[in-house]
Amino acid sequence: MSFRLAAYAVCIEEARVLLVRHVSSAGETxxxxxxxxxxxxxxxxxxxIREVAEETGCDAMVERLLGVDSRVIPAAEAWSGLEHQNxxxxxxxxxxxxxxRPEPxxxxxxxxxxxxPDVVHLRRSSLVDVGLALAQTRPLTGHVPPVSAGGLIQH
Incomplete structure (x- = not known):
């Protein structure tokens, strides 16, 4: 099993969320x-803070911790073909x-x-839905139910 610890920014202003367009090595976006x-x-x-600067060109300030999401992606669904925990x-x-600006x-x-409201129509990582759920519900435990991957949502 592979493992990755990551930090994500949920930046919401005026009913808009800041998203980045990721391009895989295979050219998928x-x-x-x-x-x-x-x-x-x-x-x-x-x-x-470093990742926001690298990916968007903007400086950021953390306002609060929203929560932690731990998920295991089965080998059959993981892009690497190996079971993966994120x-x-x-x-x-x-x-x-x-x-x-784009990331150099x-x-x-x-x-x-x-x-x-437009996010639902995008081909997006399930991380977007997790982050929005945490921002909107602000659960005391910092935990949201698992978000299933399907339709437009990708791992």
């Missing part, structure tokens, strides 16, 4: 939240400066403020 892998010895709090730490983040030499082809 989908929308996701800014964020990514927590590097060795890096604090997830610092990782989410632990995602979701933060409510506010953009403080900068201009949206990265997998993020651009970022956009998306009206929340």
């Amino acid at each position: 989908n929308w996701t939240l800014p964020g990514g892998k927590v590097e060795h010895a890096e604090d997830p709090f610092d990782a989410v 632990v995602g730490i979701f933060y409510q983040v506010r953009i403080t400066a900068g201009v949206l 030499n990265g997998e993020t082809a651009g970022s956009v403020w998306t009206p929340i």
Whole structure:
């Protein structure tokens, strides 16, 4: 089984969420939240700020912890073909400066403020739905029920 610890930014302003367009090595695109892998010895709090800057070109400030999502993706569904556990730490983040731009030499082809009602029509990572659920319900435990992958939602 592979394992990944990641930190994700849920940035909502005026009923819009900040999404980034991820392009895989195979050329497939989908929308996701800014964020990514927590590097060795890096604090997830610092990782989410770094990832927002890398992927969007903007400075960010963490406002609060929203929750933690732990999911195991079966080998048959995982892109690697191996069972994979992803632990995602979701933060409510506010953009403080900068201009949206694509990630230089990265997998993020651009970022956009998306009206929340329009998200349901996008080919997106299930992480988007988890982050929005945490932001909208703010569960005391920081836990949301598992979000099933299907339709437009991708792992």
